[in-house]
Structures are given as C-alpha cells and as structure tokens.
Amino acid sequence: MxxxxxxxxxxxxxxxxxxxxxxxxxxxxxxxxxxxxxxxxxxxxxxxxxxxxGRTAFRYVGDRLELTPIEKIIAGDHIMIRQGEVLPVDGILLSRRAILDESALTGEPLPVDHRAGEEVLSGSTSIGPVFTLKALRPASExxxxxxxxxxxxxxxxxxxxxxxxxxxxxxxxxxxxxxxxxxxxxxxxxxxxxxxxxxxxxxxxxxxxxxxxxxxxxxxxxxxxxxxxxxxxxxxxxxRVAVLDKTGTLTRGKPEIVAVGCSAWIDKDELLRLAASLDQASSHVMAAALIAGAQERNLRLSPPTNVEEVGGSGLEGMVDGRRVVIGGSRFVKSRSSRNASQVFENHHRSGEAAVTVAIDGLVAGNIIMADPVRAEAISVLQRLRSAGITKIVLASGDRLDVASHVGNILGIEQVLGEQTPASKVEAVIAAKSFGPVMMVGDGVNDAPALAAAxxxxxxxxxxxxxxxxxxxxxxxxxxxxxxxxxxxxxxxxxxxxxxxxxxxxxxxxxxxxxxxxxxxxxxxxxxxxxxxxxxxxxxxxxxxxxxxxxxxxxxxxxxxxxxxxxxxxxx
Structure with a gap:
C-alpha cells in the first residue's frame, strides 16, 4: 500500500x-x-x-519494615499492603480482613471483602485498611x-x-x-x-x-x-463443539458442606463447631473445607488437644473437654462405644462424601461434603448453545457415575468418565468430526487436551x-x-x-x-x-x-x- x-x-x-x-x-x-x-x-x-x-513493597524483616524490590520477594515473606496499593504477589491474608478492588482481573466493579486465611491474587487493589499478606510465590510467578x-x-x-x-x-x-x-x-x-x-x-x-x-x-x-x-x-x-472438564470447571474443584445430619441430642452448629475445631490439627482437604464452612457460619473454633491422626482414616482428640472423633464411618465407629442412631447410613448421594462425627463415645452425626456444581454453570451452557455451540461433551477423570450425576444436573448430552490426559486428547480429536472444538479445563491433566483443541x-x-x-x-x-x-x-x-x-x-x-x-x-x-x-x-x-x-x-x-x-x- x-x-x-x-x-x-x-x-x-x-x-x-x-x-x-x-x-x-x-x-x-x-x-x-x-x-x-x-x-x-x-x-x-x-x-x-x-x-x-509498583516496583517495590514493604516487607517485614523481624519487627521492622523494609522497602524491597518486588523481584526479591519470595514465598513465605510477610508484606504490608497499604490502602491504594496493588498487590504485587499472590498470597494468604494474615490480617482479619481486606477489601479489594478486583476489577482489573475480573471486570467486576464491586469491592470484595476477604477474610483471614483466604487467598488473594496479585493485581487486585486495596481500597480498605492496611493488612498483612503472606506471599505464596515470587512476583515473577x-x-x-x-x-x-x-x-x-x-x-x-x-x-x-x-x-x-x-x-x-x-x-x-x-x-x-x-x-x-x-x-x-x-x-x-x-x-x-x-x-x-x-x-x-x-x-x-x-x-x-x-x-x-x-x-x-x-x-x-x-x-x-x-x-x-x-x-x-x-x-x-x-x-461449534465444547468439551468441558468437570472438576474445577463445571464444579468448584473443592469440597463444601452441603448438609449436616445429627441426632436430636446435639445441635447441628455445635456438631460442626466441634468437628471443625478438631480438624484444625489436620492438613487434609476435607479438614480445610470443614473449617471454612464453620467460619462462614461464624462459629467459634476452639484449639484441640491430645490429637491423634490416622492417615487416610480420621483423627481423634479433645475439644473443650469433650472427646471428638471424626473421619470415615468405619473408623469413627471403631473408636466409639455405641451408636446413637443409624439414620446417617447411606445418607449421601453419588458424588458426595460423608464425614462421620462421634462425641464422647457416641456417634453424633454426618457432615455431607460435595464438590458443588458452579452456580452459573447451567445458565452458561444455555448461553453457549444460544451462541452456536451445537454439541457439549463432559470429559472427567472422576468415576462415570459421579460425572454422569453432574451431566444430568446440567443437561449435557455426552458424558465421559475416568478419562486420563491421553483419553481426553482422544475425546477432543473425536469431537472434531462434529466441527471446530473448544476445550475448557483448569488442571495440569487438561493441558494436552487444551493444546489439541x-x-x-x-x-x-x-x-x-x-x-x-x-x-x-x-x-x-x-x-x-x-x-x-x-x-x-x-x-x-x-x-x-x-x-x-x-x-x-x-x-x-x-x-x-x-x-x-x-x-x-x-x-x-x-x-x-x-x-x-x-x-x-x-x-x-x-x-x-x-x-x-x-x-x-x-x-x-x-x-x-x-x-x-x-x-x-x-x-
């Protein structure tokens, strides 16, 4: 030209x-x-x-603050974030709360109130009081x-x-x-x-x-x-075709409390409070979910003592002078003298897990955990179809019955379970016979399929x-x-x-x-x-x-x- x-x-x-x-x-x-x-x-x-x-941040060195270039911040450093500053690294909130403007990341204009222990993302802007952040990874990552x-x-x-x-x-x-x-x-x-x-x-x-x-x-x-x-x-x-992963994509990717079943002699909140208090001594993913659920209900957690954990089974300890056992049904019953009721057996459905709790030797109830379907998933799939997606495939590494349960909730016509990374790639290639394929996923196991789509x-x-x-x-x-x-x-x-x-x-x-x-x-x-x-x-x-x-x-x-x-x- x-x-x-x-x-x-x-x-x-x-x-x-x-x-x-x-x-x-x-x-x-x-x-x-x-x-x-x-x-x-x-x-x-x-x-x-x-x-x-910014190019610098205030890092705690002992009991004093030091202005440090962000490229020198490493995982585990404690950083002070002032009002108006942009978070330079991903981290865990150590202070009681932080109010962040996440519009640069999400496009959403409303501020978000984060509580202690929650992960917050770099790029967010602090619009509330000063808070302390524990870096999860270097700024470059x-x-x-x-x-x-x-x-x-x-x-x-x-x-x-x-x-x-x-x-x-x-x-x-x-x-x-x-x-x-x-x-x-x-x-x-x-x-x-x-x-x-x-x-x-x-x-x-x-x-x-x-x-x-x-x-x-x-x-x-x-x-x-x-x-x-x-x-x-x-x-x-x-x-024209969408192949979707399940865990973390159509579901939230982490367990949440969906129900609490308990005997008449104990309140649901008290059952959850005692279980979550004991679980503070465990690093299990279910323990983190129980603690988060109790905090969301504003329950006061007490420090556990004399805790004994059996890997993969459960744990036992003292909370506020009461002996609490939590874990799988068989483990809890083996540590209990008698059962109060059998109403908790087979309470959970496909895709859900039951955490059994015993208090003072008495089986008290079940806490039902599940990886819930995202609240927006159904409406998003409807909008994808309206926008021209003619076929939707759910490809999950979970058991077929668990994947099918999610597929039935969302109205997905084809569900593939127990998929390995290689079989997900094969599913993407097979879907190409129906038109250009869009693959949606979030895990390392999804990376090959994402590249193949x-x-x-x-x-x-x-x-x-x-x-x-x-x-x-x-x-x-x-x-x-x-x-x-x-x-x-x-x-x-x-x-x-x-x-x-x-x-x-x-x-x-x-x-x-x-x-x-x-x-x-x-x-x-x-x-x-x-x-x-x-x-x-x-x-x-x-x-x-x-x-x-x-x-x-x-x-x-x-x-x-x-x-x-x-x-x-x-x-």
Whole structure:
C-alpha cells in the first residue's frame, strides 16, 4: 500500500495535480494516525495492565519494615499492603480482613471483602485498611505476572486473517496497476490511470482486519477473558463443539458442606463447631473445607488437644473437654462405644462424601461434603448453545457415575468418565468430526487436551499454570460467565472484520472502475477513498462495544451467587 501511495503521489506531481498529491499525502498520513489511535484505543485495557503494579513493597524483616524490590520477594515473606496499593504477589491474608478492588482481573466493579486465611491474587487493589499478606510465590510467578506475559503475547502476535490480508495486499496492488494501465492505454489519458491509483490509496483490507480483531480482544479483556492473539479470537468464533472438564470447571474443584445430619441430642452448629475445631490439627482437604464452612457460619473454633491422626482414616482428640472423633464411618465407629442412631447410613448421594462425627463415645452425626456444581454453570451452557455451540461433551477423570450425576444436573448430552490426559486428547480429536472444538479445563491433566483443541480455554484464576500456558484463552476470574460472552464477542468481531473488508474493497473497486471510465477526477477520487477508509475503520471499532446478544453488561450477571459465601460484596 506504500507502493500504491508513492505511485499515486508521484504521478499526481508529474501531471501537475499538486492538490491531489497533497490530499493523498495528508489523508494517507491521517489514515495511519487514525489506525494507530484505533489500535491504541482497542488495546487500552491490556496496556493498563502493564504498569499497575509498583516496583517495590514493604516487607517485614523481624519487627521492622523494609522497602524491597518486588523481584526479591519470595514465598513465605510477610508484606504490608497499604490502602491504594496493588498487590504485587499472590498470597494468604494474615490480617482479619481486606477489601479489594478486583476489577482489573475480573471486570467486576464491586469491592470484595476477604477474610483471614483466604487467598488473594496479585493485581487486585486495596481500597480498605492496611493488612498483612503472606506471599505464596515470587512476583515473577504470580497470577498478575502471568497475565502480563499473556498480554505481551497477545500484543505481538498477528492473526492468520491479518496475514491473509497482507498477502491479498500484493494481489490488490497488481490489480490496481493493471486497471490503471488498461485505463491509460484504452483512453490515452494518463489522468485516468492517476485517478485509479489515487482511489486505491490506502486499502481497507489492511486497516479493517487488525482493528476489528484487536477491538474484539480488548472487549474480551474488559470482561475478564484474556485472548492471547487474533488467531485465538478467530478460532473461538468458529467453535461449534465444547468439551468441558468437570472438576474445577463445571464444579468448584473443592469440597463444601452441603448438609449436616445429627441426632436430636446435639445441635447441628455445635456438631460442626466441634468437628471443625478438631480438624484444625489436620492438613487434609476435607479438614480445610470443614473449617471454612464453620467460619462462614461464624462459629467459634476452639484449639484441640491430645490429637491423634490416622492417615487416610480420621483423627481423634479433645475439644473443650469433650472427646471428638471424626473421619470415615468405619473408623469413627471403631473408636466409639455405641451408636446413637443409624439414620446417617447411606445418607449421601453419588458424588458426595460423608464425614462421620462421634462425641464422647457416641456417634453424633454426618457432615455431607460435595464438590458443588458452579452456580452459573447451567445458565452458561444455555448461553453457549444460544451462541452456536451445537454439541457439549463432559470429559472427567472422576468415576462415570459421579460425572454422569453432574451431566444430568446440567443437561449435557455426552458424558465421559475416568478419562486420563491421553483419553481426553482422544475425546477432543473425536469431537472434531462434529466441527471446530473448544476445550475448557483448569488442571495440569487438561493441558494436552487444551493444546489439541482448535481453541483451548483455561480457568486461570485458580487453575494450573500448565493449563494456562497450553490454552489460547484464559479466564481471569474463577467463573464461567465470561466464556459465553467472549464467544459472542469473537463471532461479532470477526463478522465486523469481514464486513468491513468486503464493503471497503467493494467500494474501492467500484471507485477504481468509475475512475477508469473518466467519471472520477484524481482529486475527487482521493477524497472518496479517504471517506471509505475512515468508514471501515469506524465500523471495525464497533467490535469494542457490547452487543445486545451478549446478554447485558458483564457486571450484572457476574455477581449473582457466584462467589463463596465468605466473600461479602459491598454496596
């Protein structure tokens, strides 16, 4: 296109059309400036990510604070976070509470109230009182650093559609020169050739595609979905089949209390309080879930004493002067003198686990644990189908009966259980017979399948780093809501890019033919072409804005019962 511009200006000057030459030069430079502005505006959400975190943080060294470069912070360091500061590392909250603005990560504008012991992510901004954070990993390995690396990849990669546009640019140049020479030879009027060259400068093909795709990537970033490059956005727009992991993707990936069954002689809260108090001495995942459940109910936990743990079975100890035993049914009964009731047997359903509790030698009740289906999962799957996904497959490493239970809840037509990483790859390859495949997962075992799919989507907020690296798209929030919206955004952005190219090239070719027959003098042709270029760029920028089919602003649906109960959203 630089060649076309140079030819048109050189011809204009040689034939005395200095005004046309100046218009071409001015409008060509103006078009480049507009393109730069458009691309800069489209990338603003991602660019803002790069400079948010400071270069230093206050680290506790003994009983004093030391201003430390964030690259020297290591796992286990205690850091003071002041109001207005951005968290430089992922960590565990040591103070009683912290109020964070997580909009840079999630797109959700409401502050989130975190309690002691909860994990908080780098990139969040403190908008409450000063608090202390225990670093989980170095700054270079934090969630925010990974996001920035993905952003840099997204900014440097170029989509296949744009590369295709570059290749077509050469064909367009040859076609332009051919039309110009033909017009000159048939009319013996070199000004007709000049008019053809002028109206071809510059080309909508080069301007519209990258602007529309970058706008779509930016729109996705603003709703908590990071698309690594334009090719990923194009692949997402073509997806017709969704293969979904279960644990951590359709379910929350960690056990929660779903029911407490107990005898008439003890209160449910007291049963849970005693069990959670004893479990403070255990590192088992069920113990952490019990403690979290008790804290969510504002139960006062007491320190356990004389604790004895039998690995894989349960533990026994004293809490507030009472002997408490907790674990599997067989283990608890073996440590109890008698059973109060048998009503707790077989209480749990498929996919649930029962933790039995005995108090002072008496079997007192069961605490039913389950990995619950995400609150937003059903609505997200409905929206995916509405957006054009024709087939959904659940591929889980769990037993088939557990996976089928989740599949029945969500209305998924095909459920695959006991899947290894290799068999998940085979499931993705088999699904390709029904159309382009989108794979969604969060664990290390999902990484091969994510790489094998036409487009891989990872839950980056809590998922494994390997899955985020293998995926083309990363959800920056621990929810599925952005995925359905991103699918709509991708299809709209690609449609706008094609629309802009077809309309722009069609108008350009029509103008070139008119100029070849002498209906458009060079000056008028230059002005007409610039109008076409401005129109296609402005049309491509429409991909930045929301559409009616996105289902409304992200913040309206993202906050509906999708956070753990321990995180209170403040009005």
């Amino acid at each position: 630089d060649i076309v511009a140079a030819l048109s200006m050189a011809f204009a000057l040689s034939f005395g059309e200095s005004l046309a030459a100046n218009v071409v030069a001015l409008m060509y430079a103006g078009g480049q400036m507009l393109e730069g502005y458009a691309s800069g505006r489209a990338a603003r959400e991602m660019t803002l990510l790069m400079g948010r975190v 934090s969630t925010y650093a990974a996001i920035v690396r993905l952003v840099e990849t997204a900014q440097t990669n170029k989509a296949p559609m744009a590369r295709l546009a570059d290749r077509y640019g050469l064909a367009f140049l040859l076609m332009t020169v051919a039309i110009a020479l033909t017009a000159w030879l048939l009319s013996d009027d070199p000004r007709r050739a000049l008019a053809v060259l002028v109206i071809a400068t510059p080309c909508p093909l080069i301007l519209a595609v990258p602007v529309a795709l970058m706008s779509g990537i930016s729109r996705c970033a603003s709703i908590g979905c990071l698309v690594k490059d334009g090719s990923a956005l194009e692949a997402l727009s073509r997806a 036409d487009v891989g989507v990872a839950l980056g907020a809590r998922g494994a780093a390997a899955s985020s690296e293998a995926a083309n798209i990363v959800l920056l929030v621990d929810r599925l809501d952005p995925l359905a919206t991103a699918l709509v955004v991708a299809r709209r952005a690609v449609a706008i890019a094609r629309q802009s190219v077809v309309a722009g090239l069609g108008l350009s070719v029509a103008g070139m033919i008119a100029a070849a027959f002498g209906y458009l003098p060079p000056l008028h042709g230059a002005l007409l072409q610039e109008v076409i270029d401005v129109a296609v760029i402005l049309n491509a920028l429409r991909a930045l804005g929301p559409s009616k089919s996105e289902g409304g602003p992200y913040s309206q649906f993202a906050s509906i019962a999708t956070r753990p109960a321990s995180k209170t959203q403040l009005s």
